[in-house]
Amino acid sequence: MAEDDERRCTTGIDGLDTVLHGGLVPGRTYMVTGRPGTGKTILGQHFLTSGPSESSSLFVNLEESESDVRANAETLGFDLEGVEFLDMSPGSEAFTDGQQYEIFAPSEVEGPDVVSAIDERVRELDPDRVFIDPLTQLRNLSPDTYQFRKQINGLIQFFRQRGATVLFTSQATPESPDDDLQYVSDGTFELTRTENGRAISVPKFRGSGTEDGHHSVRITDEGIQVYPVLHPEVHSQDFTSEVVSSGVPEVDQLLNGGVERGTVTVLSGPTGVGKTTLGTQFMKEAAGRGERSAIYMFEENRATLLARCESVNVPAKTMVERGTLTIKDVTPLDKSPAEFAAMVREEVEQRDARIVMIDGIDGYRLSLQGDEADLERELNSLGRYLKNMGVTVILVDCVDNVTGQFQPTKSKVSYLADNIVFLRYLEMNGRLRKAIGILKKRTSDFERTLREFEITQHGITVGKPLTGLRGVLSGTPEFTDEGSADGR
Structure with missing residues (x-):
């Protein structure tokens, strides 16, 4: 792998790296959760574009198309030129043909297998950083909860074996909470809206301490800025x-x-x-x-x-x-x-x-x-x-x-x-x-x-x-x- 396991893996956001006492622990998997509009995808773009020049990054997009992702990233000044994509977003033909979107279906149903596609692309690129947006889309494409958890566990173990640092987003709902994903991930970032704007907290982070509290977040024309809670002591x-x-x-x-x-x-x-x-x-x-x-x-x-x-x-x-x-x-x-x-x-x-x-x-x-x-x-x-x-x-x-x-x-x-x-x-x-x-x-x-x-x-x-x-x-x-x- 291109990045040294002895040092932290920057998130691309200085304030968030401060909260994490230096950044992510390389080779681990982290979940970003929050309601729509809180900045989950933007955080992932920071992560993908902040690695060393010799490192490689993979964006697995399961919702927005690659063209939409690139266009949105450009408005915030992100250069995704060096980022590889595995575009598995639903195409318009899935609706115009009157078909259901079954990109990840039971084995007896014909159609691409998302996990196999990710496996193949990762083996091909050997990326240092992987961003999956949103991983919970696989839940909708799985035949049942048991199969979903089994496949996610297998996917995370596969990334660990490859030494990749992985960030994925979650779209939890009251009907489909993401507690199971929190258990299997090495860390969780929660993006929320507050009376004063936006905030981020880190309720779980294996292998290191973090700064407690809800840290202020501002989304600007240059992406996300994080302002850690001040601990005077x-x-x-x-x-x-x-x-x-x-x-x-x-x-x-x-x-x-x-x-x-x-x-x-x-x-x-x-x-x-x-x-x-x-x-x-x-x-x-x-x-x-x-x-x-x-x-x-x-x-x-x-x-x-x-x-x-x-x-x-x-x-x-x-x-x-x-x-x-x-x-x-x-x-x-x-x-x-x-x-x-x-x-x-x-x-x-x-x-x-x-x-x-x-x-x-x-x-x-x-x-x-x-x-x-x-x-x-x-x-x-x-x-x-x-x-x-x-x-x-x-x-x-x-x-x-x-x-x-x-x-x-x-x-x-x-x-x-x-x-x-x-x-x-x-x-x-x-x-x-x-x-x-x-x-x-x-x-x-x-x-x-x-x-x-x-x-x-x-x-x-x-x-x-x-x-x-x-x-x-x-x-x-x-x-x-x-x-x-x-x-x-």
Whole structure:
């Protein structure tokens, strides 16, 4: 055989190979099951066209004609030029002549014998990879269930003797389940549709461990992409525990020097109060150290952010040009949580991003199309992964109240945060002003006062602690006898 039994056999889909800890075990037989339209045939085409140049592949098509298969594959960019076919699909004459399709009939009935035809073609080609689509078609052509199981067992043993790696699809129905095929196969791939799109799971895989869970699947113009479920506990790297400065002395004083590397910080406050600007300030300071940062915009577009940063003395455009900042627009309903996690992982593992900001949590929630528990679980996994990788995480959380009752966070993610920095509108002497404070810091003490917060054309300005005031968190503070009209 052309492929080395000592190494894995790629499926042709990087994400699926990751789920399988490297790919298929050569010389074994695997089943792909799922409802129509979930991508079973496309997966098989990836498999057939991803072998080494010296390997050979055989497509046994029992449903679609070879011409239809090739035409459909071409629209997805698959080159099936080097793939051999054994076309045993029903021809139109089977219907125009008023005959039944009996391509695999009892021995006493005249007609081609499918198993014999496959046997002959495999002996002739000696293929490394075989894809049968769908194998369950043989059930319809067998005289009874006993004969079907007997022939399938014999066929699988024949492939094992030849050393071929085999993938076959199954079309199960309530009347004809495919449990018997699951037993005889070495592995099973289940393609399903979910609220968030498509998914693949691997409930059975002999000879190796796999990544558990339902992994996100997207079918594009280039075929199937698989985004494995993020398991943060298997990812880590050594990093130096140090304080990350904001570059604004008064903000650092509130935070007892800054935020620690490898921690999660929630920036909370109503719309327009300055959360994103404060987050980019940390990135501006990081760029000065030569570190790379990444912003994922769920609720604002890249052009708007760049323009706004330039107006407040954050040179985001220059940072992007120099490679110290990347800004990516994310359309919430276009990305599943697993797809988004894959984007972040690429930025961290391939481009060494040291600060990641998600702006904002409400937009991220839309990508889940689920309940609050889904949000907490997915965001917790992503946060733990980033912390394990030594990345400083900034989550922007928009609360509803402009003034009035204090609301520290809206998305119930405060338990994920190592640090919570809140921004607040204040109504003072008929003028709308802003305040900044720290609600939580796990790794050290922090300043428990509130300071006035202002964004100018020169950047962020933070005043002295607001003293002589009471009811600041209500949004409508009152001066005490010691207070002053300017609130400083």
